[in-house]
Amino acid sequence: GENVEQHPSTLSVQEGDSAVIKCTYSDSASNYFPWYKQELGKGPQLIIDIRSNVGEKKDQRIAVTLNKTAKHFSLHITETQPEDSAVYFCAAIHTGTASKLTFGTGTRLQVTL
């Protein structure tokens, strides 16, 4: 089955700096990669996703990149703000099968003033 590794487990950045979270996956058939943000006391919420036919996707201050050859994908947050502080999860799935989302282990991002 799929295995997703996520790094780093914790990340501290100053407000206004950029943050990068990296994930690798093992199943070359995986073709959909969502990212979730979990704020304190809440469940994870989908913030952005990317499909395997696209190399990069942006939504305001967040972007995801995908390298299919190397089987890794990354989340980039620019101009970080205190409200970006949360736990972020990457995930992977092969949508052509009845398989399920496999999540990474999570990254706790702390944006300091």
Place this chain on the structure above:
Amino acid sequence: DVKVTQSSRYLVKRTGEKVFLECVQDMDHENMFWYRQDPGLGLRLIYFSYDVKMKEKGDIPEGYSVSREKKERFSLILESASTNQTSMYLCASSSWDSGLLFPYFGAGTRLSVL
């Protein structure tokens, strides 16, 4: 707006007790899921259900069972709670259109087994 409601935010139970975690969604979603969240281990799927009265094992089903008598409700059952089941439990749902994608999560139930 999408809503997944878990009946309890915090629960404290004793070893050996039978524990019920309840989840209700109001989106008419066909698919429902139970995940367990532990530090350093991410989100691990316990059970999921494609339809009423149907259930499928996830990655870590041992020690758990589920019940789905109505489309909107999915219950996780710990038949005899043990201390290693102390964890955060997250319920989620998704529509058949998106299959197993885009699960919407509830706020979670933090269970402590003493």
